[in-house]
Amino acid sequence: MRILVATDFSPRSQRAVRRAGILAGQSGGGVILMHVVEGAGAREVARDVCEAQRMTVELVTVVPELFRVECRALVVAGALPDAVLDAATAREADLIVVGAPLRGTARDPGRMVRNLIRSAPCPVLVVNRPAAGPYARVMLPVDLTDASARALRSAASLGLADDAHVTVVHAFEVLGKPKLSGFGVPHEQIDGYVEGWRSSFAEEVEAFLGAEDLAGRDWVRRVEEGRADEVIANLAARTCSELLVMGTHARTGIRRALLGSVTEAVLSVGGADVLVVPPPRSGADSRLDRPGRPSAVRAERPALRVVSV
Structure with missing residues (x-):
């Protein structure tokens, strides 16, 4: 290297x-x-x-x-x-x-x-x-996109995850949740609704790792509700993560000036080291780019069922 x-x-x-x-x-x-x-x-x-x-x-x-x-x-x-x-x-x-x-x-x-x-x-x-030594605790935030796939492959190819305790985390926000309490939906049903979303995203994360031939890795999987930047920062602090590995998305025009709100936020917080994996250059033959990567299976999102008594 x-x-x-x-x-x-x-x-x-x-x-x-x-x-x-x-x-x-x-x-x-x-x-x-x-x-x-x-x-x-x-x-x-x-x-x-x-x-x-x-x-x-x-x-x-x-x-x-x-x-x-x-x-x-x-x-x-x-x-x-x-x-x-x-x-x-x-x-x-x-x-x-x-x-x-x-x-x-x-x-x-x-x-x-x-x-x-x-x-x-x-x-x-x-x-x-x-x-002080090799990384012992590594966190891999994934948003189930090609950018995250490149980040996973980069961490593996650079040997950063070989001897470390690795946590794969996916953050999600539940569609319509803030309005449910206002409509009088019981908290128990809202909690069940959220857990249904968590379960469906957990299936997607497993399928995503499987598509990258990484499902067999002894990595901890975490699916957390909340804004991605807040989930990553809080979980990194709780798990004492020493390294975060994140991919950035390909952008053109004005949007090329942006790294992406989540990556920007994580970089600004400090604490852990951050490995940022950029998209391959246009026309470049990147060793980390696999256009034919199979898509992860998208699980069906659970619908909220309101029961009247």
Whole structure:
């Protein structure tokens, strides 16, 4: 596995470097340690490039997770995130690793991370947590779409779910539920209505995993009622998940500027690391893309039956 990790030598990017070293050690892959020098004056940029090259080589020698890993330093002058995207494409990176942006700063590094994810040629891992070892608890939120299928395949191909406790979660909202109490429907019947929806979605999740040849995995399945972003954040906190794996949908035009409300919300919360798997580029032959993937069986939604006495 080829891992490109971007560093600005800050503590948050140090976490990304250590995580990249751990992942490379697990997979027997290599790390490209990259720093981008931004600036206007040619003389200043040249001086900063030389200094960054020295610091990058020094970083390789002091980070324990890089000691037994093939590691190359790459320092370029350019603009973020384009320089990282160009390097990842040219070197056929399997994974880009970046530190989670600091919040509340004058400059908005969060915007650069989001722009990187939107145009990335491969999955992007945003590191929030200190890296102490391989991921032990991984959560895979699924919305039963091709985006989630790509995320599942990516987690499997990168080895992120091999030795971890994995939870697959699907969030659902019940059609018309907020109005039922106002119509005088008893709570017991509403609860039964919700459980019927939960059961039908549980069948869809199992069929979805089966379509990806993942039904036999010893993964916990959770089907939770509520808004997707809230369900994911709350369950991740309760299960102490260290990594969330999420897919983004292909978009065009103005909608291409959006990652999707759920992914945006999860990235903004922080806490766990987040692996974001983008759609394959148009016309690209992606190893994670399987257009012929069979569709999951859609279970019939239960209807609410109001019984009068």
